Amino acid sequence: MTATAPILEMDGISKRFPGVVALDQVSLTVGTGEIVALIGENGAGKSTLMKILGGAISRDAGTVKINGEPIEIRSPREASALGIEFIHQELSVLDNLDIAANIFLRREPTKAGWLKLIDRKRIYREADELLRKLDVDVPSRTPLGQLSLAQQQLVEIARALGAGARIIIMDEPTSSLTLSETRRLLEIIKDLKAQNVSIIYISHRMHEVEEIADRAVVLRDGKNAGELTGNEITHERMVRMMVGRDLKDFFKGAAAGNGSHPELDGGFEVRRLRTLRYPDHKISFKVAKGEVLGFAGLVGAGRSEVARAIFGVDEAIEVEVVLNGQGLRIDDPQDAITHGIYLVPEDRRLTGLIVDFNVRENISLPNLESYSSAKIINRAKEMSAALEACKVINIKTPTPEMRAANLSGGNQQKVVLAKWLTFAPRVIIFDEPTRGIDVGAKSEIYELIRKLASEGVSVIVISSEMEEVLGISDRIAVMHEGRLTGILDRVQFSEEAVMRLATGTDGGHKEAQNGEKG
Amino acid sequence: MKKELGIFVLLIVLCIIVSIINPNFLLAINLQNLARQIGAFGIFSIGLGLVIITGGIELSVGSMMALLGVLLSMMLTEWRFGVVLAVLACIAIAMVLGLGHGLLITRLNMQPFIVTLCGLLFYRGLARFITNDNTKGFGSVTGLDFLRFVANGNLLGIPMPFVLLILISVVTWVVLHRSVYGRYLFATGRNAEAARYAGIDTKQIVTLTYVISGALTAISGIIFAFYTNSVSPANHGNAYELYGIAAAVLGGCSLRGGEGSVVGVLIGTALLQVLRNLVNLLGIPSSLDFAVMGAVILIGVMADQIFTERRNRRQVALMRETSAR
Numbered sequence: 001m002t003a004t005a006p007i008l009e010m011d012g013i014s015k016r017f018p019g020v021v022a023l024d025q026v027s028l029t030v031g032t033g034e035i036v037a038l039i040g041e042n043g044a045g046k047s048t049l050m051k052i053l054g055g056a057i058s059r060d061a062g063t064v065k066i067n068g069e070p071i072e073i074r075s076p077r078e079a080s081a082l083g084i085e086f087i088h089q090e091l092s093v094l095d096n097l098d099i100a101a102n103i104f105l106r107r108e109p110t111k112a113g114w115l116k117l118i119d120r121k122r123i124y125r126e127a128d129e130l131l132r133k134l135d136v137d138v139p140s141r142t143p144l145g146q147l148s149l150a151q152q153q154l155v156e157i158a159r160a161l162g163a164g165a166r167i168i169i170m171d172e173p174t175s176s177l178t179l180s181e182t183r184r185l186l187e188i189i190k191d192l193k194a195q196n197v198s199i200i201y202i203s204h205r206m207h208e209v210e211e212i213a214d215r216a217v218v219l220r221d222g223k224n225a226g227e228l229t230g231n232e233i234t235h236e237r238m239v240r241m242m243v244g245r246d247l248k249d250f251f252k253g254a255a256a257g258n259g260s261h262p263e264l265d266g267g268f269e270v271r272r273l274r275t276l277r278y279p280d281h282k283i284s285f286k287v288a289k290g291e292v293l294g295f296a297g298l299v300g301a302g303r304s305e306v307a308r309a310i311f312g313v314d315e316a317i318e319v320e321v322v323l324n325g326q327g328l329r330i331d332d333p334q335d336a337i338t339h340g341i342y343l344v345p346e347d348r349r350l351t352g353l354i355v356d357f358n359v360r361e362n363i364s365l366p367n368l369e370s371y372s373s374a375k376i377i378n379r380a381k382e383m384s385a386a387l388e389a390c391k392v393i394n395i396k397t398p399t400p401e402m403r404a405a406n407l408s409g410g411n412q413q414k415v416v417l418a419k420w421l422t423f424a425p426r427v428i429i430f431d432e433p434t435r436g437i438d439v440g441a442k443s444e445i446y447e448l449i450r451k452l453a454s455e456g457v458s459v460i461v462i463s464s465e466m467e468e469v470l471g472i473s474d475r476i477a478v479m480h481e482g483r484l485t486g487i488l489d490r491v492q493f494s495e496e497a498v499m500r501l502a503t504g505t506d507g508g509h510k511e512a513q514n515g516e517k518g
Numbered sequence: 519m520k521k522e523l524g525i526f527v528l529l530i531v532l533c534i535i536v537s538i539i540n541p542n543f544l545l546a547i548n549l550q551n552l553a554r555q556i557g558a559f560g561i562f563s564i565g566l567g568l569v570i571i572t573g574g575i576e577l578s579v580g581s582m583m584a585l586l587g588v589l590l591s592m593m594l595t596e597w598r599f600g601v602v603l604a605v606l607a608c609i610a611i612a613m614v615l616g617l618g619h620g621l622l623i624t625r626l627n628m629q630p631f632i633v634t635l636c637g638l639l640f641y642r643g644l645a646r647f648i649t650n651d652n653t654k655g656f657g658s659v660t661g662l663d664f665l666r667f668v669a670n671g672n673l674l675g676i677p678m679p680f681v682l683l684i685l686i687s688v689v690t691w692v693v694l695h696r697s698v699y700g701r702y703l704f705a706t707g708r709n710a711e712a713a714r715y716a717g718i719d720t721k722q723i724v725t726l727t728y729v730i731s732g733a734l735t736a737i738s739g740i741i742f743a744f745y746t747n748s749v750s751p752a753n754h755g756n757a758y759e760l761y762g763i764a765a766a767v768l769g770g771c772s773l774r775g776g777e778g779s780v781v782g783v784l785i786g787t788a789l790l791q792v793l794r795n796l797v798n799l800l801g802i803p804s805s806l807d808f809a810v811m812g813a814v815i816l817i818g819v820m821a822d823q824i825f826t827e828r829r830n831r832r833q834v835a836l837m838r839e840t841s842a843r
Contacts, residue, residue, distance in 0.1 A: 313715060329637045337717040345715055354709045356776060365705060366716040375698045406833050419716065 006068075007198050008053075008167055009030045013062035015048055019474050022048040023222045025062070030167065033196040035189065037209040037233075040219035040242055041466055041499075043147050046202050049170050049219070053200075054086040055079035062266075085160035087174040093159075095145035100127035102144055103159045130158040134188055148182035157188065161197075168192065169200045174208060175300055204298045206235040206503050220244050239503070243466070243495040267291065268341075268427045268458040271320035275305040278482025279317050285487065286479050287427070287458040292449060294473030295462040296498045302482040303462045304346055307429045311343040312336045323426060337366060340426035344416050344433060346462075348409070352416040355405035359397055360386035362404050363418045389418035393448060410441025417448060428452060429460040434468060446472055466495050480504035521770040522782045524825060525818055529789045532796065540799045550677055552795055554670075557679025558745060559761055560787040562738035565731030567783040568764035571694075571707045571722045573775025574623065574630035578615075578637030579762055583739035583755035586612060587644040590743055591654035594662070598735030601661050609736040615641075616732025622806060639760070645751040655748040662744075668802050669744035679741050683784075686734070691780040708776030728757050764811065765790050768818050789814070 008030040016062040023045045030036050038046050051057045053064070055073040063070055066082055073079045076086070093102045102125045109119040127140035136154050136412040144152060153173060160168050170189075174182045189199055189212055203209055206365050209216055216233050218241040222459045226232075267288040274282055283306055287293045309316035312330040321328045323339060330336050336343070345351040353362050364371055364382045371382040386400040395414045397407055404415055413433065420428060430449065434442045449472060453459050463469040469476055477487045478501035485501040537543040562579055569576045586608050593604040615637070622633045656662060671678045694700040705713040706720045713720050743749050767773065768789055769782025793814055797807050 018798060311715075332719070333714055333717045334719060343715065350709070351712050354712045354776075357705065361701065361705075365701070365713075365718070368701055372698050376692065376696050377698060377701060378704055379696075379796045403830075412658050 004114065006030065007066060009063075009065040009068075010049070010053065011063050011065075013049060013052060013064075014060045015045075015052065015057070016060055021222055023052075026222065026224055028200075028217055030198045030200060032166075032198055032212075033193050033214050034214050035193055035199045035201055037079065037201045037203065037204075037213035037216040038219065038339045039203065039216055039238060040225070041464075043465060044219040044242070045222040046219055047171065048222075050086065050200065050202065053079065053084060054169060055084075056086075080163055083164055083166035084169070085163055085165035085167070087153070087156045087160060087171065087173060089175060091149070091156060093144055093152050093155055095143070095152075098141050098143050099131070099138065099155055100124050100140040100156075102129060102155055103127045103140070103162050105159070105165065109310065112398050126162070126482075127158070130162050131155075133161070134158055135184075139248060148181075149373070150177050150185070151468065152176070153185070154188070157192075161192075165197060167198045167200065169202070171202045172204065172300075173201075174205060174396070182208070204503060206238055209233060209238065210235060218242055235503075239496055239499045243499055266324040269322040270306075270310060271322065273306060273309055273319040274317040275302060275309050275482070276314060276317060277305045278302045281482045281484070282318075283479075283484045285484065287460055289456045289458055290453050290460055291474045292453050292459045292472055294469040294476040295460060295479065296466070296469045296476050297464070297479035297502045299464055300481075301479040301502065303479050304431050305482075306479075307345075307431050307460070307462060309341055310336070310429065311341065313343070337423075340424060341429075342420040342423070342425050342427070343429045344420070344431065346431040346435070348412050348416060349405075352402045353412060355412075356403060358401045359390070359395065359407070359415055362401035362415050363389050363400070363422065366419050367422050385422060386418075387420065393418055393445060408438070408441070410437040410445070413437055413441070413445060419444070425452065425457050427458045427460070429462070431462045432464065433461060434463075434465070466498065469498070470495065478502050521822060521825070522785055524821060525768060525770070525782065525785050526791065526824075527793065528814075528821075529785055532789070532792055536792070536796050536799060543795070546675075548674065548795070548799075550675070552791055553680040554677035554745070555791045555794070556788050557677060557681070557683040558669075558738055558741045559758070559765070559783055559791060560683040561679070561741070562731075562735045562758070563633055563762040563765040563787045564686065564780060564783050565734030567757065567766040567771050567778050567780070568690070568694070568703065568727050568767065569630075569731045570763070570766045570771040570773060571703055571778045572727050573707045573710070573776060574724065574728070575634060575763070575773070576619070576728065577631065577634040577759050578619070578641055579731075579735050579759035580755035580757055581638045581641035581645065582612060582615060582732070582735050582757060583678060583742060584749065584751050584753075585641040586736055586739040587643050587743040587749035587754050587805055588649050588654045588751050590740060591656055591749055592648070594659050595654075595657050601665065605665070605740060608740060612732035612733075612739070613729050614734035616728040616730070616735075617725065618729035619732075623728070624721035624724050642751075645754075649751045651751060653748050653750040656744070665740065665744050669741045681743075682737070682741075686737070687780050687784055696779055699723070699726070704776055739839060761787075761790055764815050768815055770822060783791055789818070818834075 005030045010028040013023050013026045021181055026045065026049055028038070028049065040046050048057070052059045052142050053073065055076045055078050056302045064073060065071065071082065073082065088378045094105070101334045104127065109122050110116045124140050131138065134154050134157060136151060138147065144155065149157065157168070164341055174185060177185060186208065192199060201209070201213060210233055214229065215231055216228045216238060218238065219225060220242060225244055228237055231512055235258050267286060269286045270281040271284045273284070285293065292429070297303050299417065305314065308314040309319060309329070310321065311349055360383055363386045368377065371378055371385065383400065389395065390397065390400060393414050395418065396411050404412055407415065433445055433449070449459055449461060461469065461472055474490060476493065476498060477484060478486050478488065478498055480502055481504060483502060488497055542548060566576050566579065590604055590608050593599040593607060594601070599607065619633050620626045623630050668678045668682070672680050694703065702713070702718050702723050705716065705718060706723045710720050736841065742755065746754070765786035765826060766778060766783050769778065769784070769786030771778030771782065790811060793811050794807065797804060797810055802810065
């Protein structure tokens with residue numbers, strides 16, 4: 001069977017979110033029994049496109065055809081009825097139930113008429129059969145919680161097959177698998193292809209795509225950037241297509257680059273950091289006073305873990321932190337704050353702010369003691385500090401008494417920043433500082449970052465947005481699967497150089513150069 | 519303040535209705551008795567309110583009171599402790615028990631419900647064991663005049679427990695609504711993770727709260743022991759924690775944490791005691807006692823929920839207006 005009859009045709013798909021065009025006239029065709037890799041940088045629109053196909057969100061324009069029939073997919077349930085199954089990056093299995101219960105969830109065969117008792121015999125028999133097909137050597141009565149992550153993923157695939165899937169979407173399926181588990185999954189995907197199941201494979205791992213994809217569809221900034229078939233699918237060509245644009249004009253002047261070289265200043269240094277998530281890799285880097293060190297990498301590369309370990313929210317297995325030549329011990333955020341090390345975390349609403357608190361209470365929270373005498377808060381002092389902060393960094397709120405939850409993303413992020421700016425920071429770590437923020441607020445935040453650096457603060461900016469990290473940084477550290485694969489100086493900056501390190505093609509010797517591999 | 523206003527209106531309306539149907543409600547003796555009850559129940563309810571603001575719960579209050587009651591009796595009548603020493607020992611024991619709860623919850627990450635449920639069972643059992651299930655009183659011990667006065671006396675016609683409650687409320691009001699600790703408490707209850715990212719030692723805050731709750735429970739416990747003048751280890755203080763929880767929730771504390779006020783707990787306690795009084799005065803069968811309370815709490819909390827949602831909608835509307843400008 002050749003991959004000529006398209007089972008799926010998505011054409012001219014557009015989707016606009018408030019403030020952003022996520023997809024602009026994107027097309028995707030998948031043949032029966034074809035493995036199509038969908039690739040692109042973070043934010044290129046892959047997930048949005050797949051969510052539209054999976055029925056999780058609706059499209060603004062475009063057509064979706066299955067076997068040539070135009071169709072509407074209004075919910076995941078409808079997608080499932082059409083034979084489209086989504087295997088998410090985070091497993092969506094229930095680990096309190098057994099394998100069979102997971103495979104048959106929402107379509108349990110019943111007996112005894114209106115009593116609707118689950119036909120246990122049947123689900124175990126059929127589940128065992130599916131498992132055998134996938135070469136999983138575990139009885140289907142096993143509680144899911146006892147399985148490895150890789151096995152749980154196979155259960156998800158079994159569930160998709162059991163539901164009669166003709167198209168399976170896999171979003172970064174190997175991101176948490178070991179090498180041998182990955183090999184096995186790739187074999188299974190090839191088997192599925194042989195059974196005429198179509199696969200849409202989303203991955204940042206270029207060598208996997210090279211190995212299994214019949215065709216690679218590349219998205220960039222919400223548009224089709226091209227596609228590659230057969231032998232054309234090489235790492236180099238994919239990366240070039242993903243990056244694809246000339247970036248020299250972005251952020252002109254944003255990175256002031258004060259010329260100081262990190263070795264010359266005391267600044268901030270992290271030595272041999274081993275995080276709980278990636279205990280086998282040691283991370284070492286320096287940030288000079290007044291320098292902005294970017295942290296690039298793909299989602300899940302371990303950058304946030306590094307930030308949390310430095311700030312003391314997460315325990316580090318091993319770490320040495322040096323600030324201005326002095327070794328520090330950081331066991332919890334209080335220690336970090338005492339030494340002037342602050343974190344603007346990735347998730348504003350969960351960790352950056354208390355959204356039910358008002359703006360004033362959020363801003364004063366870490367510095368409350370300084371607005372109080374004898375532990376009693378001086379509300380006038382607190383209020384004037386909040387008003388001052390609102391003015392200085394332009395937080396748009398009618399009053400500091402407004403609940404933070406009601407502010408826009410950009411203004412919420414400024415509140416998080418305002419918390420730390422009332423101190424005298426020495427090191428600030430920004431984790432995805434502009435995620436979900438409109439363009440205007442973005443440039444204000446870049447300005448603030450530059451201003452902090454010019455005041456002599458050591459700044460770390462973790463960002464998955466290529467132009468952001470290239471534009472704002474003096475140097476860029478790149479991580480891949482928990483490893484620091486390289487640190488680029490400004491003259492070496494290019495999207496391709498970052499991408500190569502981020503996808504782990506070009507990491508070995510760089511790491512050796514930085515020493516300390518675990 | 520708006521939140522408390524709603525429940526306060528409910529309280530006033532209830533009082534007016536009861537006094538119209540049965541004017542005896544307004545007799546000095548009835549009001550005094552009511553105030554005494556409100557005082558004794560209010561003190562520990564405030565502690566429970568604080569615990570609920572952390573997002574926790576304290577179920578062992580009633581059992582702890584039984585244990586403290588029998589210990590107090592034994593200290594005074596059998597071991598011949600001085601009055602001051604016995605009272606201080608009672609409070610110290612309760613604080614140590616609270617510390618234990620706090621440490622189990624914060625250091626071992628145990629669920630507050632389970633820790634304090636075990637406390638509920640354990641302290642009750644212990645109280646019954648050390649007394650051989652015998653009721654304990656204070657016999658002919660002299661020098662207890664002051665404690666009896668605190669439980670049963672009046673100051674300028676106002677029952678002492680009520681006076682104490684007001685004093686304690688003023689202090690906790692300042693601590694909760696004006697101090698650094700109070701702000702940290704609300705932050706921790708609202709979003710412990712974000713509080714941690716802001717550098718707050720959330721474990722310490724939570725632990726401290728259980729210690730405070732223990733101390734307030736001890737004060738209430740001493741009043742109850744002298745109010746009833748005898749402590750039956752099997753029944754003393756039974757289900758009192760539920761009165762405290764109900765008062766806190768009625769007064770606007772959210773079991774999800776991060777919400778509540780001292781004034782709210784006070785009004786909640788008053789409302790509950792008025793309800794008990796009402797069942798008596800209106801000749802409602804006392805077997806319906808709990809049913810009436812359950813219904814009123816349900817209505818109160820429901821109304822509060824509706825008001826909260828309205829207020830949030832108004833804020834969002836205001837925000838839209840501002841950004842449109």
